Amino acid sequence: MNKIVQSMESEVKRAQRGDREAFIRLFRQLEPELYCLAKTIVRRDEDCADVFQETTLKAYKALSTLQQPKYFKTWVIRILINECNQLLRSRERTVAMAEVPETASSADYYGDSHKLDLREAVDHLDESLRIVIHLFYFQDLPIKQISSILEISEGAVRARLHRARGILAERVKQSREGRLAYEAF
Known part of the structure; x- marks a missing residue:
């Protein structure tokens, strides 16, 4: 097992014992990857922020239910994807208009x-x-x-x-x- 995985596993165990700082370090480490994944699914920055916040909250509340700390990243990604899908479903129910074109150029x-x-x-x-x-x-x-x-x-x-x-x-x-x-x- 590589050192990064071992380090993450020990941080997860600390967080499960109530160390809030360990949980914050875990999410800071995963934040860029999670944000990119959310952006891929929901596309809008404000939605990414909402999804990331919900994912963080749900993971924090349910951390004690994670039985194998080595699967923390997989577990969090699954939570994030579920949150993204839930947001998209609620968007479909509430918004029935065409997407507004983005003002910033992709080339920028x-x-x-x-x-x-x-x-x-x-x-x-x-x-x-x-x-x-x-x-x-x-x-x-x-x-x-x-x-x-x-x-x-x-x-x-x-x-x-x-x-x-x-x-x-x-x-x-x-x-x-x-x-x-x-x-x-």
Whole structure:
């Protein structure tokens, strides 16, 4: 077991014994990954903040129920995904209007156009594919852990990854071909 996992495990045990600072350190360590995952699912910054806050609160309240501290990260990711899905369901019930276009340019945020092509392609994937891509490539989680988090088989995770990779490759290829054709004029 590597040192990071051991360190996280000992922090979880401290937090379970009532050490609030240990819990805060755990969430600070996971915050960038959790925020990116939330952004992938709910897309709006204010929704990400709400989801992250709810996830933190639920994890804190239910920490004593976590039986194996080594699965803390997986457990928290599952809580976050559930919170994201709940927010999306409530948004569907309350808002029936079209999304307002974002005022900030994506290019301002991502800078490099090659990264932009790929990021835009990932953002346009179906939610089930987008989450698997995010967990595998951005969170660097193994297929077995993704399977556990999403409560689907490892074969389903592999199939989604394969399908998403194919879609991404095609979209990036089309995007680059379009830019080359445009630059030729």
